[in-house]
Amino acid sequence: MTSETQTSxxxxxxxxRGIVKTFGHVEALRGVDFKVDYHEIVGLLGDNGAGKSTLIKTLTGVHTPTRGQIxxxxxxxxxxxxxxxxxxxxxxxYQDLALVPLLSIARNFWLGQELTHRYGPIRVLDKQAMSARTREAxxxxxxxxxSADEPVLSLSGGERQSIAIxxxxxxxxxxLILDEPTSALSVKQTQEVLNYTRKAKERGLSVIFITHNIAHVHEVADRFTVIRGGRKVGDFYKEEVSEMEVAHMVMSGTVPERLRIEHPESQTA
Amino acid sequence: MGELTSPAPGGVQPAASAAEDARRATGLRAAISSLVVAGVLCLLFAEQIITGWLPLAERVNISRRDLNWVELLVIVGMVIWGLLTLWTAYTTWRRGATQVATYFADRASRPSPAVIFSVATLAVIGLVSLFLAEQTITGWLALGERIDISRRDINFPEILLIVFGLIAALVSLRTFAGWVQRATPALAWSQWVFLVTAIIGMVIVLSGLFDTPMAIPADGSSIAENIAGLLALVLPGLIIFFSSIAAYQIITAEVDTRADQVVRNLLSRTPGAGAIVGFAAILIFFGVASDLFLEPRALAGALTTNITRGVVAIGITMLMISGEFDLSVGSQLGSIGLFFLLTMTEGIFGLPPFSAIPAVIATFIFATVLGFINGFITIRTGIPSFIVTLGTLLAYRAIPLVIIPEGRILRYADYRLPPPTIEISRVVILIGALLLVAVFVLMGRRLLPRLWRAYRDRHENYTNDTDDFRDLYLFLTGIRFLITAVALAAVIIFLLLGAVNQISQLGSLLVIDFFQLMNGQLDFLPGDVNLRSGVIWWFSLVIILQFILTQTPYGSYVFAVGGNPGAARAQGINVNFVKVMNFILCSWMVAFAAIMDVSRVQSVDSTRGDGLELEVIAASVIGGSLLSGGYGSIVGALLGVLIFGMLRTGLVLIGLNPRIFNGVIGVIIIVAVVINTFVRRERR
Structure with a gap:
C-alpha cells in the first residue's frame, strides 16, 4: 500500500455497503460490501455471472441498488x-465501448467536451488545439x-485502451473503472495497459480493474476483491495471498483455511 | 516532398529493410520495361513516318521521296529519343541502379544515363507545354502567315489550355534547372510533373482510341487491314505515357516518398476516395469520348436534372453516418411537395391559402413531423430503421395517392393564381448588402495582411533562403495573394454596386418571383444553358452540411453515434437526440428538394419521388458512406450524385443505348465500394 499523509x-x-440488487426474482447481489481507497488499484475478480458487472453498474449509475448505500x-x-x-x-x-474506431484520436479524446471557437451561436471545432493537447496529454x-489525427482504427487494442485511460x-x-480491459489483448499489449494503469495511479487516481483472470491483474493490483454468486468471498491485500489461492477462490468461492481468521466477514453461511 | 535515401548532410542513412529492397527492385524492373517499351514505340513512330503509315499489304516500296522538313525533324527526333531510351534501359539493367540518389548527393559524380533521360524528358515536357500555349494563342498558323500574332476569339477551354501550358512549362523548366544545379527539391517536383504527364498521355491514347472508326478503311473491311492508321492515332499518346512513366519509375526507384503514395495517402483520408477517382475517370472518359460533353450546355443539364437527388442525398448521408436509414424519402418528397402546393393554393386544415414564405415555413413544420415520426418509432421500438421507414415509405405515399385523384396532375396554373412572390423592402436588402460588405472587408483585413506578409517574407529573405526552389515558392505566394485580393475586391465592388442600385429606388419594394428564386433558369447565362438556381441552393447546402459534419461538435456526435453508439453514450452524448435530429434533418432536406421540385415544374402528381430512396442511397454509398454507419462525407455524396448525372448525359452523348444506364450504375456502385474498402484497408 502507498503510505498516505493526508488525513482525508x-x-x-x-x-x-450492503448492496442488494434484484431483477424480479433473481438476486444478482446479495449484500455486498466493497470499497476502494485513494491511490489504490483494486482487482475485482469473479467468474462470469458472479455479479461483478452488476456491482460496478450500480456504482456507475446504470443500475440503482435495491438496498444498500454508496x-x-x-x-x-x-x-x-x-x-x-x-x-x-x-x-x-468498457472494452468495446471506449472509443469510436473511425474517428480520429483527438476527436475521440474530446468527444462530448470538444474545444471550440465560438462565433455567436455557432461553435466551431478548434482542431489544432484539440490535436496538440491530445498529444501533450x-x-x-x-x-x-x-499523430492525433489518425483514426483510432489504426491503433492496436492495447493502444486503444491506453488512450481511454x-x-x-x-x-x-x-x-477509473476498467471493465475486462485485457481479455482480448496479447501479452505485450496487456503489459502496456498495466503500465498505464500504474501511471494512472501515480497521477492520483484509484482504479477498479475488473477481470475473471487473476493473471491479468496480479502484477498491478494492491488488493483483490473476489465475488461469487452475488456475495463477496473476501478482500485480500496482495501480500496476503498467492496468485493460485485467488484463482482457486474465484472458481470455488471458498476461502483458504489460513486466511479465515483475518477475514471473518467472508465466512458466509 | 520526396526525400532522398542518400546520406543527407548531417543525416544518417537508415538501414534498408528487405521489403524496401524488394520494392526498389520492383521499381527498377518497372523502369527498365517502361523504357524498353517507350524506346521501341519511338523507333516504330519514326519508321512509320518514313514508310508513310501504309497498310501492311501495300508496304512494297518502303522508302518515301516526298518527306518534308517537319517530317524529317520528327524522324530524327524520334530516332534520337528512341535510342536514348533504349540505351538508358540497357545501362540501368547492367548497373542495377538508376544512381539518381548519387547524382544529387555527390556533386562530383557524373550523371548516369538514367539521370540524363529524366532531365531530357523534363526539358521536352517544358518545351512542348510552352509550344502548346504559344500555338494556342497564335492559332496554329503556318509560319508565313504569323504576322498578326494575337487572336481575339480565344474561348474558355483555350484559355485553360494556355494557362495550364504556361504553368506546366514554368514548373518543368524550373525543375529542369533544379536537376542541373543538383538541388534535391527537383526530385519531388519532377515526380509530380511526370505523374501528371503520364495521365495526360493516357488521355491522349484514350481519345485516339475513340477515333478508331475513322481509321477503318473506306471499303468497310476491318481495322486489322489498317494497323498503321490505328498506330497513327495512339502512338503519340503511348510515347508520352511510357516515356513519363519510365522517368517516373527511374526517379522513384530510389526515393522514400513516392508521389503516388502521397496521392494514395491523401485519398485514404477522404471517405469519398472511390467517388473522387470515379468522378475524375468518368469526366475524362466522356470528355474524351464526346466533344459535346464538356460543353456548358451538357454540364448544366447534368447538374440541373439532379438537384432533387443531390439535396436529398445530403440528408440521407447525414442519417447514414449516424447509423440509420430512411427509405421513405421518395414518398416524403411526394407528400411534402403536395403539402407545399396545397398550402399555397387551396389552404390546408381549413386555413386560407398562404403566401410563399408562410407556406415554406408550414412545409418545413410538416417535414419535421414526418421525420420525427420516423425517428421516434425507430428509437422507441428499437426496430431497425430499415423496417420502420419501409413502413412509412408505403404510409407516406398514401397521402398523395388519396388526395390526388388517380392519374391526375395537380398544377399550380390550374388555380389561376398569380405566381407566388416575395416582397422585400429595399432597405433590408441595402442593409444586408452592407453587412456582407462589412463581413468581406473584415475577412480581407484578416486574410490579406497574412498573405502579403508571407510574400514579403519570402521576398526579403530571398537571398538567404535556403530552399532550392525559393523562386517558385516566391512566385506562388505572390499569385496566391493577388488572386485572393482580386476576388475579394470583386465581391465587395459587386455588393457595393448592388447597394447603390438599391438606394436610387429605396421607396419601392423588391418583388421576387418565388419559383424563379428557388429553381428558376439563371437568366444571365446563354439561353441554351439550362442551369437553374436550385443548383446554387444545392451546392450551398452541401457546403453548409459538410461544414457542420467536419467542423462542429455536432458533426463529431453524428460520427460517434453511427460508429459506436455505446462509446458515444459513455461520453455523455444523447444518442437518441442525435438520431431523431438527423431523421428530421433528412426530412428538411427532402422538404428543400420538394419545394425546388414544385418550383421547377409547378405541379405534383401521386408518383413524384418514386424510387428516389434507392438512387440517393446508391449515390451516398458511391460517395464513401458506410451502410453500417460511422463513416462518410457530404462532398462524397455530391460526387456520387454527379457521377449519376454525368453517366446519364454521357451515355446518350456517346450514342449508347441509355437503357444500359442502370447496368452501368450497378457496376459503378460495386467498383466504388471495392475502391473505398481497399483504400481504407490500405491505411491501416
Whole structure:
C-alpha cells in the first residue's frame, strides 16, 4: 500500500455497503460490501455471472441498488445515471465501448467536451488545439502517438485502451473503472495497459480493474476483491495471498483455511 | 516532398529493410520495361513516318521521296529519343541502379544515363507545354502567315489550355534547372510533373482510341487491314505515357516518398476516395469520348436534372453516418411537395391559402413531423430503421395517392393564381448588402495582411533562403495573394454596386418571383444553358452540411453515434437526440428538394419521388458512406450524385443505348465500394 499523509484519506474514496440488487426474482447481489481507497488499484475478480458487472453498474449509475448505500469521498450519494457518475469523477472504460474506431484520436479524446471557437451561436471545432493537447496529454502519461489525427482504427487494442485511460487521467477523474480491459489483448499489449494503469495511479487516481483472470491483474493490483454468486468471498491485500489461492477462490468461492481468521466477514453461511 | 535515401548532410542513412529492397527492385524492373517499351514505340513512330503509315499489304516500296522538313525533324527526333531510351534501359539493367540518389548527393559524380533521360524528358515536357500555349494563342498558323500574332476569339477551354501550358512549362523548366544545379527539391517536383504527364498521355491514347472508326478503311473491311492508321492515332499518346512513366519509375526507384503514395495517402483520408477517382475517370472518359460533353450546355443539364437527388442525398448521408436509414424519402418528397402546393393554393386544415414564405415555413413544420415520426418509432421500438421507414415509405405515399385523384396532375396554373412572390423592402436588402460588405472587408483585413506578409517574407529573405526552389515558392505566394485580393475586391465592388442600385429606388419594394428564386433558369447565362438556381441552393447546402459534419461538435456526435453508439453514450452524448435530429434533418432536406421540385415544374402528381430512396442511397454509398454507419462525407455524396448525372448525359452523348444506364450504375456502385474498402484497408 502507498503510505498516505493526508488525513482525508482515512476514509475510502468509494465505499459500498450492503448492496442488494434484484431483477424480479433473481438476486444478482446479495449484500455486498466493497470499497476502494485513494491511490489504490483494486482487482475485482469473479467468474462470469458472479455479479461483478452488476456491482460496478450500480456504482456507475446504470443500475440503482435495491438496498444498500454508496459513499463517495465519505459522503452518501445516490447515483441514478451514468451522467451523475461522471459528474462525481467516475470514469468507466468498457472494452468495446471506449472509443469510436473511425474517428480520429483527438476527436475521440474530446468527444462530448470538444474545444471550440465560438462565433455567436455557432461553435466551431478548434482542431489544432484539440490535436496538440491530445498529444501533450497522452505524452504526459507516456503514450506517444504518431499523430492525433489518425483514426483510432489504426491503433492496436492495447493502444486503444491506453488512450481511454489517458483520457480519464487528463480530465481529472478520481476513479477509473476498467471493465475486462485485457481479455482480448496479447501479452505485450496487456503489459502496456498495466503500465498505464500504474501511471494512472501515480497521477492520483484509484482504479477498479475488473477481470475473471487473476493473471491479468496480479502484477498491478494492491488488493483483490473476489465475488461469487452475488456475495463477496473476501478482500485480500496482495501480500496476503498467492496468485493460485485467488484463482482457486474465484472458481470455488471458498476461502483458504489460513486466511479465515483475518477475514471473518467472508465466512458466509 | 520526396526525400532522398542518400546520406543527407548531417543525416544518417537508415538501414534498408528487405521489403524496401524488394520494392526498389520492383521499381527498377518497372523502369527498365517502361523504357524498353517507350524506346521501341519511338523507333516504330519514326519508321512509320518514313514508310508513310501504309497498310501492311501495300508496304512494297518502303522508302518515301516526298518527306518534308517537319517530317524529317520528327524522324530524327524520334530516332534520337528512341535510342536514348533504349540505351538508358540497357545501362540501368547492367548497373542495377538508376544512381539518381548519387547524382544529387555527390556533386562530383557524373550523371548516369538514367539521370540524363529524366532531365531530357523534363526539358521536352517544358518545351512542348510552352509550344502548346504559344500555338494556342497564335492559332496554329503556318509560319508565313504569323504576322498578326494575337487572336481575339480565344474561348474558355483555350484559355485553360494556355494557362495550364504556361504553368506546366514554368514548373518543368524550373525543375529542369533544379536537376542541373543538383538541388534535391527537383526530385519531388519532377515526380509530380511526370505523374501528371503520364495521365495526360493516357488521355491522349484514350481519345485516339475513340477515333478508331475513322481509321477503318473506306471499303468497310476491318481495322486489322489498317494497323498503321490505328498506330497513327495512339502512338503519340503511348510515347508520352511510357516515356513519363519510365522517368517516373527511374526517379522513384530510389526515393522514400513516392508521389503516388502521397496521392494514395491523401485519398485514404477522404471517405469519398472511390467517388473522387470515379468522378475524375468518368469526366475524362466522356470528355474524351464526346466533344459535346464538356460543353456548358451538357454540364448544366447534368447538374440541373439532379438537384432533387443531390439535396436529398445530403440528408440521407447525414442519417447514414449516424447509423440509420430512411427509405421513405421518395414518398416524403411526394407528400411534402403536395403539402407545399396545397398550402399555397387551396389552404390546408381549413386555413386560407398562404403566401410563399408562410407556406415554406408550414412545409418545413410538416417535414419535421414526418421525420420525427420516423425517428421516434425507430428509437422507441428499437426496430431497425430499415423496417420502420419501409413502413412509412408505403404510409407516406398514401397521402398523395388519396388526395390526388388517380392519374391526375395537380398544377399550380390550374388555380389561376398569380405566381407566388416575395416582397422585400429595399432597405433590408441595402442593409444586408452592407453587412456582407462589412463581413468581406473584415475577412480581407484578416486574410490579406497574412498573405502579403508571407510574400514579403519570402521576398526579403530571398537571398538567404535556403530552399532550392525559393523562386517558385516566391512566385506562388505572390499569385496566391493577388488572386485572393482580386476576388475579394470583386465581391465587395459587386455588393457595393448592388447597394447603390438599391438606394436610387429605396421607396419601392423588391418583388421576387418565388419559383424563379428557388429553381428558376439563371437568366444571365446563354439561353441554351439550362442551369437553374436550385443548383446554387444545392451546392450551398452541401457546403453548409459538410461544414457542420467536419467542423462542429455536432458533426463529431453524428460520427460517434453511427460508429459506436455505446462509446458515444459513455461520453455523455444523447444518442437518441442525435438520431431523431438527423431523421428530421433528412426530412428538411427532402422538404428543400420538394419545394425546388414544385418550383421547377409547378405541379405534383401521386408518383413524384418514386424510387428516389434507392438512387440517393446508391449515390451516398458511391460517395464513401458506410451502410453500417460511422463513416462518410457530404462532398462524397455530391460526387456520387454527379457521377449519376454525368453517366446519364454521357451515355446518350456517346450514342449508347441509355437503357444500359442502370447496368452501368450497378457496376459503378460495386467498383466504388471495392475502391473505398481497399483504400481504407490500405491505411491501416
Amino acid at each position: 484519506h482515512e476514509t475510502p474514496l468509494v465505499e459500498m 459513499y463517495f469521498e465519505g459522503k452518501p450519494v445516490a447515483i441514478n445515471s451514468p451522467h451523475e457518475a461522471r459528474e462525481l469523477g467516475i470514469e468507466t472504460v 497522452l505524452a504526459d502519461i507516456g503514450i506517444n502517438i504518431r 489517458g483520457r480519464a487521467v487528463y480530465f481529472g477523474k478520481k476513479l
